[in-house]
Amino acid sequence: AQSVSQHNHHVILSEAASLELGCNYSYGGTVNLFWYVQYPGQHLQLLLKYFSGDPLVKGIKGFEAEFIKSKFSFNLRKPSVQWSDTAEYFCAVNPLGAAGNKLTFGGGTRVLVKP
Amino acid sequence: DSGVTQTPKHLITATGQRVTLRCSPRSGDLSVYWYQQSLDQGLQFLIQYYNGEERAKGNILERFSAQQFPDLHSELNLSSLELGDSALYFCAYAQGYEQYFGPGTRLTVT
Numbered sequence: 001a002q003s004v005s006q007h008n009h010h011v012i013l014s015e016a017a018s019l020e021l022g023c024n025y026s027y028g029g030t031v032n033l034f035w036y037v038q039y040p041g042q043h044l045q046l047l048l049k050y051f052s053g054d055p056l057v058k059g060i061k062g063f064e065a066e067f068i069k070s071k072f073s074f075n076l077r078k079p080s081v082q083w084s085d086t087a088e089y090f091c092a093v094n095p096l097g098a099a100g101n102k103l104t105f106g107g108g109t110r111v112l113v114k115p
Numbered sequence: 116d117s118g119v120t121q122t123p124k125h126l127i128t129a130t131g132q133r134v135t136l137r138c139s140p141r142s143g144d145l146s147v148y149w150y151q152q153s154l155d156q157g158l159q160f161l162i163q164y165y166n167g168e169e170r171a172k173g174n175i176l177e178r179f180s181a182q183q184f185p186d187l188h189s190e191l192n193l194s195s196l197e198l199g200d201s202a203l204y205f206c207a208y209a210q211g212y213e214q215y216f217g218p219g220t221r222l223t224v225t
Contacts, residue, residue, distance in 0.1 A: 100171025105158035
């Protein structure tokens with residue numbers, strides 16, 4: 001079965017610092033890739049997605065992610081974080097061809113941005 | 116706001132009881148997914164319906180079942196509840212590959 005790994009469980013950084021969150025998946029076929037964000041007490045919101053094409057994708061709130069097929073990775077980045085980026089971030093994979101379009105999520109990374 | 120609604124927001128019940136969680140879609144969304152989020156298991160896919168028909172099953176217990184009705188709203192039924200069923204239950208609707216999540220129902224089993 002496919003799995004998704006997020007290497008960091010907790011990240012603490014100061015405002016204006018750069019953020020990079022790692023995500024690796026184990027699935028040999030074609031996949032759709034997503035990053036979701038969950039602000040405290042709120043629902044999951046889609047940050048960005050990759051289906052095909054340019055492996056560097058830009059999302060909302062200044063986030064971007066790079067798909068590296070050879071490394072089965074889809075890392076999330078933001079050059080300069082703000083206090084409002086404090087949230088939990090989830091990487092998710094949808095293998096194409098599988099029944100339905102279910103998402104397999106990583107364990108999440110809690111990000112705390114200190115003002 | 117994703118446009119997906121879930122009720123109730125919070126639910127506290129006792130072991131052995133049965134509850135029903137409800138989810139309503141944005142206009143035109145045919146596919147609904149249910150996920151469970153718990154501290155020990157993380158976010159796990161439970162089940163998917165498409166236009167009233169079951170499409171895919173994940174790690175859903177036999178005590179749990181779901182339906183999608185003609186108006187496309189969906190219900191997740193949880194029975195013979197155990198302490199370990201305490202979790203956040205999310206539904207998500209999709210058009211194509213993108214899924215839009217509801218605010219979730221927090222279930223506490225005491």
